[in-house]
Amino acid sequence: MQASLLELYKPNLIESIRHWLEEDIGTGDVTTLSTIPADSVSTGIIHVKEDGILAGLPVAEEVFRAVDPALVFEARAAEGGPLRKGDLIAVVSGSTRSILLGERLALNLLQRLSGISTRTRSFVDALEGLPTRLVDTRKTTPGHRLLEKYAVRVGGGHNHRFGLYDAVMIKDNHIKGAGGISAAVQAARASIPHTMKIEVEVESFPQLDEALAAGADIIMLDNMSVPDMTEAVKTIRSSAPHVIVEASGNVNLNTxxxxxxxxxxxxxxxxxxxxxxxxxxxxxxxxxxxSSL
Incomplete structure (x- = not known):
């Protein structure tokens, strides 16, 4: 699943990498150009300095390919696999100048995505043995959402909506602006295709009752205590067993x-x-x- 997401994103990813390289290189890497001979050839060893879960290896490879198609990139670790301090991740060989041009961008992406997959795996492990699904949110770095959501999948998590366009999520400000949950759900139902679901965020039992009466497809229990969530789930299961129940707020590894x-x-x-x-x-x-040339 995660591989297919990255493959779908690949044309946009290649274009993004081009822009990111332009941002970093500008008119040229003055340090590398002034210190490294044009005919210098090297092998770059990419390794990890702490334990974690690897994500972003195909992305790093695309960076080096964009810099110089003649570079040879060899993966030495598995995407989504565990890493131990000191493990070799990949080897990139070829022009020293080209390796140094791509180094920072490739590492930035590898480090960020592996950090996300590592954190995600820790939450997945905390849910071991339970049927509950762990999902991400839209709290992503602008311009990097698909990559970061990809890293969540690599870590064993799942994706929530990708943007404002692919699902209706009625939150507190929508409720205030629309004049209540019932009004918001009714207006949304009249506007969206029949294939799209409506999620409503609730913070209290009166709001829960209103969301159920309005016909919400998904109900998010926001910042509720565990006893209140347990009671809310019982209420939903007894009256609308088809409704998906989501919890959000104050979620950490301890809770x-x-x-x-x-x-x-x-x-x-x-x-x-x-x-x-x-x-x-x-x-x-x-x-x-x-080089001998």
Whole structure:
């Protein structure tokens, strides 16, 4: 599934990489051009300095390919696989100048995406044995949403909506602006195709009752206590068993299993993609050889 997402995104990814390289290189890498001979050939060793879950290896390869199609990129670790401090991730060989041109962008993407997949895996592990689905949110880095959602999948999580266009999610400000949950759901139902679902965020039992009466397809229990969520799930199951129940708010590694025990179907976690620590990954030139030309 995650591979197909990246493949669908590939044309846009290649274009994005071109822009990101332009941002970094500008009119030229003055340091590399002034210090590295044009005929210098090297091998770049990409390795990890801490434990984690690898994500973004195909993206890093695309970076080096965009810089110089003659570079040879060899993966030495599996996408989505566990990493241990010191593990070799990949080897890139060819023009020293080209390797150095692509190094920072490739590492930035590898580190960020691996940080997301590593954090996601920790939440997935916390839910082990439970049927609850872990999903991300729209709290992503502008311009990097599909990549970051890809990394969530690599880490074992699932994706929520990709943007404002693919699902109706009626939140507190929509409720205020529309004049209530019933009015918001009714207006949305009249405007969207029959194939699109409507999700309503509720913070109280009166709002829950209104959302059920309005015919919401998905109900998000926002910032409720575990006892209240448990009671809310019972109410939903008894009156509308087809409704999907999502929990959100105050979710961390210490609380997620208790939240799942309430019986919710889905738990959305914004911290999967925001304020994530990048995994420490480096590239070192090794076995440098000067061309005989």
């Amino acid at each position: 997620i299993r208790g939240i799942a025990s309430s019986g919710v179907d889905v738990i959305s976690v914004g911290r999967l993609t925001y304020s994530v620590n990048a995994l420490d990954i480096s590239l070192d030139l090794n076995e440098r050889k000067e």
